[in-house]
Amino acid sequence: MGEYSVLIGGKAGEGINTAGLSIAALFSRLGYRTYMYFDYPSLIRGGHNYAIIRASEKPTGATRTPVDVLLAFDQNGIEIHRERIHDGTTVIYDASQVVKGEGYGLPLDRVLKEEKAPPITGNSAMLGALARAAGIGREVLDDVIRGSVPAKHLEANLRVAGRGYDAVDHVFTVEPLDAPALPILTGNEVTGLGLVHGGLESYVAYPMTPTSNLLHFLAGHAEDLAIKVLHPENEIGVILMALGLAYAGEKTAVGTAGGGFCLMTEGLSLAGMAEVPVTIVVGQRPGPSTGMPTYTAQGDLHFVLNAGQGEFPRLVVAPGDLGEAYAWSATALSLSWKYQVPAIILTDKTLAEGAYSFDIGA
Template sequence: MEDFSILIGGIAGDGINEAGLTAARLMNRLGYRIFMYYDYPSLIRGGHNFSMVRASSERVGVCRDEIDLLIALNQDTVDRHSGCLKEGSIFIYDDDNVMGGGIAEKSCGISVTGILKEEGAPSVMKNSCILGAFCHAVGIEWTVLEEVLKKHIPKKLELNLKVARRGYDQASEFCRIAKLDNSPEPIITGNQAISLGLIRAGLEAYVAYPMTPSSAILDFMANSAEEFGLKVVHPESEIAVILMAEGFAYAGVRAAVGTSGGGFCLMTEALGLAGMAEIPLAIVMAQRTGPSTGLPTYTAQGDLHFVINAGQGEFPRLVVAPGDAEDAYLWSAAALNLAWKYQIPAFILSDKIVSESQYSFDLGLAGKAETARPALLWNGQGDYHRYRHSDTGVSPLAYPPQRRQVIKADSYAHDAAGITT
């Protein structure tokens, strides 16, 4: 079987995202290329969460409607997704919470809740237990799961291994997923690829107010700040976010911001400032369903016209729209470089699918991303005019402080020196 789809469902708090990612890592170890979608409501706890993992011998960037294996930690998963099963599909479930009779010919109930109670394990370890059963059901050796858990679950490792082993021992084997000749690849989200692309292009500051589905970029940048020498700031509002980033850029610091549609609404006036004052800036705009607060955790692609036309008047801008992790890495770097080359705002237009899904990532396929210098830097001769005319339309760039020079940034129509006209 060279194309295999898995759906894992439960409630928030069951570790469904981590369960899906662990399943993806297991298939990655066997040489498969991965795409994983994570679905969750806008709730801290409760609600229906599920992960869909597609593993294929070829590169994939979308899930299929039909699934080969359904893993249910609650009844809601069965009620919502049993229709996706096909002839020959496998069904694994928590026998203490799910009515599994007659759902699929190849089915296996595991006393997940009972095992956790006996071992004194927290409910979040349901995913470790059921994944143990998954591995046995599809013929993945225990040592492979053990290696993955040891690498990616450092907290309470021994207890996780214990409940996973009990789930493994309770399950039955229904098939064997063949190991492919492909080497494993890193599995990353589109947001992580965007972050790495920006960093590769010389990002020095990231400013954001959390807004799904761009929020994980702020988390990644904060965790990576020391390693890459980044300034990462979480201001009090989206208005403060974009103005602070423009302040960084005025001072010569390559900056980017991240938001979604509702947050970007608040940024449009300051976007006009970047256009008029010719301030280079990269804006990650990860779309979700609107208008207003909309559906905070669901995807949409309705904001292209908004991004192209945001801000009154006319000024040049760049919009790139990556379609997968490799695109996200390459074009995020390109957006930051081109913003500084032409002294314009540049948009990285994403959506929940691209931003939050997990992909097998091949740096070789992504293309070469480098840090490019601005097209025209001031040569230091004579009086500096921030908006001096050039044949290309790009003015010479300098950053304060410059000895005996005034560097203007003007939101009004202005002359070459930056004086309001």
């Protein structure tokens, strides 16, 4: 079998996104090309979050409905995704939360209590159970955990992962591929790296999904990347600060979504009139108005092409995958400065927040 699909689901605040990235890393270490879609409601805690990871011999950028393994932290993790379960699906669930379980039940409450580990380490138990069910060696599992868990929590996560590994049976075998392990990056991260490659010096943003993580990524690596990252009080402050930086000679980019871009349109017109080169990353999500903040859409092309009063030249690029996101982000920033016009990078939630195997040389 050259392709696998795994879904992990639970409540908001339980680290489902991080757990999904660890699952993707597990397959990546074996040479597979992965894609992860993360679904979550617009809630801080509660609701149902899930990540679905597809691992294949060839590059992939989409998920499929049936899953080979379902990891459920609660009853919703099973009931909401019942249509994905088929005869060959391995179900692993938290027996302390799931009443009607089918498959392997992990007594996570008891495990965490015995190991004196915090609740978030339950993700490592699920990762360990997945590794055992898929015939993935303990050394690969431990290596992935060491690469994703902070040092102060490492030992607890390794212990809990071992308990999960020992709690299930070997069901099938994921055969290693003769291919290099590639890093798992989101579209936001690659867009940020592309901007830096294009000469970015300052990034200004107010957090607005789906580009919030672009702000978080660049802020977290600002010192390493030798850039300034600024977080003003709102989107109007963002565009005006960016125009000031660009006027002073700083190669500057901003990030927003449709609702925030609405507030930036007068600033965009000023950039067009004054020939100030500023690059705007617009992550599309459903509208109108605030719309659905955590889901995807592709309806803003005409908006960004015609935004602002009067006519002025602008560059608009719409990358479709990680390679294009990296190349066109760098190109948009460079061309904006070469021709002294505003540039817009149009992405969407699926690309911006989706996680892919990234081969910069491809």
